[in-house]
Amino acid sequence: xxxxxxxxxxxxxxxxxxDLNGAPKDRESVHYDLVLRGKLYPPKYVISLAQGYATGEDxxxxxxxxxxxxxxxxxxxxxxxxxxxxALQKVAPEDEESSFPEGAAIYRLHxxxxxxxxxxxxxxxKRLAETGKLECExxxxxxxxxxxxxxxGFIEAHHKTHVSxxxxxxxxxxxxxxxxxxxxxxxxxxxxxxxxxxxxxxHVTKTxx
Ligand SMILES: [Zn+2]
Ligand SMILES: [Zn+2]
Numbered sequence: 001x002x003x004x005x006x007x008x009x010x011x012x013x014x015x016x017x018x019d020l021n022g023a024p025k026d027r028e029s030v031h032y033d034l035v036l037r038g039k040l041y042p043p044k045y046v047i048s049l050a051q052g053y054a055t056g057e058d059x060x061x062x063x064x065x066x067x068x069x070x071x072x073x074x075x076x077x078x079x080x081x082x083x084x085x086x087a088l089q090k091v092a093p094e095d096e097e098s099s100f101p102e103g104a105a106i107y108r109l110h111x112x113x114x115x116x117x118x119x120x121x122x123x124x125x126k127r128l129a130e131t132g133k134l135e136c137e138x139x140x141x142x143x144x145x146x147x148x149x150x151x152x153g154f155i156e157a158h159h160k161t162h163v164s165x166x167x168x169x170x171x172x173x174x175x176x177x178x179x180x181x182x183x184x185x186x187x188x189x190x191x192x193x194x195x196x197x198x199x200x201x202x203h204v205t206k207t208x209x
Pocket of ligand 1: 139180183184
């Protein structure tokens with residue numbers, strides 16, 4: 001149960017405290033974000049802190065649910081975002097062709113160049129000789145480290161020339177290929193304008209931090 005004695009001033013103080021100190025890892029919200037002055041806050045933690053300001057005693061997290069917290073704020077006219085709805089809105093189409101505005105033919109050419117057995121084998125063999133493993137160039141994923149022996153020798157080749165006039169006319173060289181894990185490969189192809197290896201790596205680094 002959420003006590004009824006919370007006032008706006010207590011909620012404001014709670015938000016100010018979160019602005020200052022952030023929320024502890026175990027108090028970050030999973031599904032909901034409370035929107036206050038354009039910023040996002042974990043609704044449950046706001047209520048706990050507000051209760052602390054109202055009574056001098058924080059409300060334990062387990063004494064009310066996330067849904068109660070969400071309803072509490074919505075009932076008072078606040079905006080609460082459900083991240084699951086947000087994610088659903090953004091669910092990407094699975095066909096990678098759509099990342100090639102130039103059309104299906106260019107997409108097929110790109111995939112063909114990446115899959116060209118001889119060139120990609122050469123790139124992989126070179127990498128193995130140099131580093132002793134086949135790690136994703138974006139996220140360092142290693143199929144052997146994750147899957148053991150069935151991951152042996154597995155990595156995907158991505159043609160770094162997303163769409164260009166050169167694609168298809170110039171012969172693909174091993175150096176045109178980046179070696180990436182399947183997830184990163186999909187992400188490289190999901191972006192409308194085609195992310196570069198460096199751009200995707202920057203996303204991964206930023207997200208990990
Ligand atoms: Zn990867
Ligand atoms: Zn690719």
